[in-house]
Amino acid sequence: MNPILPSQLPSLDALAQAGQKPASSAPGEAEGAPFADVLKQALAEVNDSRTNAEQEARNLISGNSTDMHTAILAVQKADVSFQMMMAVRSKLVDAYREVMRMQM
Amino acid sequence: MFDLVSQNPMIALADKGMSLATQRIALIASNLANIDTPGYRTKDFDFAAAFQTEMEKLDRQFSPTPGSPASPAEPGITPPAIIHPVDITSERNDGNDVHLDRENMLLTQTQSVFTLSSNLAQGELRLVLGAIRDAAK
DSSP states (O other): OOOOOGGGSHHHHHHHHHHSOOTTOOTTSOOSSOHHHHHHHHHHHHHHHHHHHHHHHHHHHHTSOOOHHHHHHHHHHHHHHHHHHHHHHHHHHHHHHHHHHOOO | OOOHHHHOHHHHHHHHHHHHHHHHHHHHHHHHHTTTOTTOOOOBOOHHHHHHHHHHHHHHHHSOOTTSOOOOOOOSOOOOOOBOOSOGGGOOTTSOOOOHHHHHHHHHHHHHHHHHHHHHHHHHHHHHHHHHHHHHO
16 A cells, blocks of 8 residues: 555645745735634645545445445545644644743 | 534444444344244345435434524434345245345345444544543643
8 A cells, every 4th residue: 555645635735835935925925825724724624534534434334335445545534634633733732832931 | 512422423423333233133133043933034124224314314413404403413223114125935835034145144244334333433432532632631
């Protein structure tokens, strides 16, 4: 089985793009999507992958589809996306605490 | 609020799958037990249709249509209608129409549905547990 590349995880793309500053933007100018929107989109993608996994599981149990690998892959993808989301969340909270500890 | 089974779509789905699979296994077991009973007719139910009914109930619960409020979680499952799936003409001289091969095949099939459902529920519960542990750190 091929390893899952980071680019295949739904939540990573938007975050990676958010980290890259557009080269041609002047300081003070609005740059790309707001960070909150990026986070919201990533969350929506994780949620979509979980809904998709549930649908695949339904199809498999009800006998509408017999390809188990599709369902298992969808479930695993949803799992990994969710864990990725949790990891990003932990990092964000850590960063927030770090900033709060800073001495002015 | 902390009812994982009725609040999580995946666990609720696996729960219904396991309940229906258990009922079907019970029917298959009773068919096998009565393989020598004169006049006994094979009992079964339409698994796909029963599962579909449960899924429609789940849909009403988790994604209510605008205008109608979300229906509360319904505990348990609707008892599926018992049918006699084997054609009456294939019964034996004593009026018994249980076919060992058919029951064995259905038993294996239903067992795999049960295993699949329980694995899905396990995976989902592990995920929830991971989220709780992560948040408690």
